[in-house]
Amino acid sequence: MSMKTFKFRLYPTKKQCEKLEWTLARCCELYNAALQERREMYTYTGKGTNYNAQAMQLPEIKEIREEYKDIHSQVLQDVLRRVEKTFKDFFKRVKAGKKPGYPRFQSRTHYDSFCFPQVGFSLKNGRLELSKVGHVKIKLHRKVLGTIKTCIIKREGKHWYACFSCEVEAMPRTPYTDKVVGIDLGVSKLATLSTGDVIENPKHYRRAEKKLTKAQQALSRKKRGSKRRKKAIQRVARLHRKVRNQRNDYLHQWSRRLVDTYETIVFEDIAPANLSKRAKPKQDEETGHYLPNGAGAKSGLNKSIMDAGWSQFIAFCEYKAANAGRVQVVKVDPKYTSQVCSGCGTVVKKTLSERWHSCECGTELDRDHNAALNIKALWLGQSLQEAQAS
Structure with a gap:
């Protein structure tokens, strides 16, 4: 039950x-x-x-x-x-x-x-x-x-x-295939599968951001306690509710497809709350002045992480898998999954802006696809060469 x-x-x-x-x-x-x-x-x-x-x-x-x-x-x-x-x-x-x-x-x-x-x-x-x-x-x-x-x-x-x-009562259902799939979560793309398939990120909040900005500006101009302010509050709440409903619907659809297709779904064991923390201030030891710390860029990245809804996506997959019975959702350590080559196992250091993985062994593929293959390999307990061959 x-x-x-x-x-x-x-x-x-x-x-x-x-x-x-x-x-x-x-x-x-x-x-x-x-x-x-x-x-x-x-x-x-x-x-x-x-x-x-x-x-x-x-x-x-x-x-x-x-x-x-x-x-x-x-x-x-x-x-x-x-x-x-x-x-x-x-x-x-x-x-x-x-x-x-x-x-x-x-x-x-x-x-x-x-x-x-x-x-x-x-x-x-x-x-x-x-x-x-x-x-x-x-x-x-x-x-x-x-x-x-x-x-x-x-x-x-x-x-x-x-x-x-x-x-x-639980209603067991047999997935379409008994394969294992590794999933790398991202911002530009919601998720990249080890099969090479991509789940696009619709960026619901970003699309509604202009309307929300205007609605919140209008709210800030209203007198506290007035009927106009109450209406402005309701408009802002309605816009946020629409974004939340759109995101939930999208994540529900894709989590259902994954649970119906694969027997084992492997995610990175990440903490979105830690990844979306604000940038720490930097202070000059001699003068005491605050130095540039990239807070603007970090704020934009944090907003994109929260808009993607990683935690919600994983949670939807977990409870659907529990109801399915034969499907399991597992997590692996994300350390070096983006840097290690899925073809030969060597570390190929890349900055966050580099979106293509290129190794001397001849492996050429999307950075997120490479990470998804490594995530799958970590769960299978194989060497990276065996994982690539399978």
Whole structure:
């Protein structure tokens, strides 16, 4: 059994929209209050608290704030679980030596979802029944598979969505071929396969950048709190949502093709978050003046890396492969995969701008194709000459 999420568009009435917005606002208040309680308790007593202790206070809170009686109890409990999870993740990062990122308060504009973890919702005759809200019209554009476990109501701009997390049985499928394919991820091209095939990078964000720039400039000129500013915010959010949807659709299509075709898919074990870090400042030791550090070029590269969606592409392939059963997605060390010749195994140093691999042994091919062959060879555990012959 595996978990799968189905997302559907909701079409609430004006009154229902107001109720959903009101529910989000109350959940945001509760989240911030629970976070504040944890901070103050640790400051004054040196001890923290947990979900159980805070959940026990919900009946008292409802007596003081009667409006919380109009929200399903499990929705409020899930808000407190969300606070619990943020602190657990914080302490995990501390123990791992990563940048901790202490839990922060949420604004109403950023707190955009609430969850029915077990009960309080049901699907009937093309409508979603939500406790304390009513029957909301829903667009069921595909069949919901398995057993629904949770229902998340999410706001995206002016639109509302229902996300059902379902427990479904795995449906094994045999790939078209039992071959291994190595994949080198890039910026100018989204991916190059060891077979020589190329997945182009549509650069959705870059294509929408001019419109986004104009929309964000218009937003910056609007007076805070005005209706015009709210409309400008919605326009910027709509443009970002369109780019995200375009990218997801493209990555879904190609990840499905790869999983349906190959039995083993080999990626580089890369960390896009590390590759897209800002350039470090350079300072003259004698004068103290800051020197050119290529921040402009690095910023453009970072934007292209994030636009490509490498992590998302790998994640889509991984969960589709898990559902397929016989397909596996693996990762190998990316060290020297771009520099080593796939024909003879010698190191041919190249700058990032050199896109063609040329070796004295006579191997001539695209730099990314050469890297994809090396990635495949690393997984097979062969010498580079054997990998090339196979």
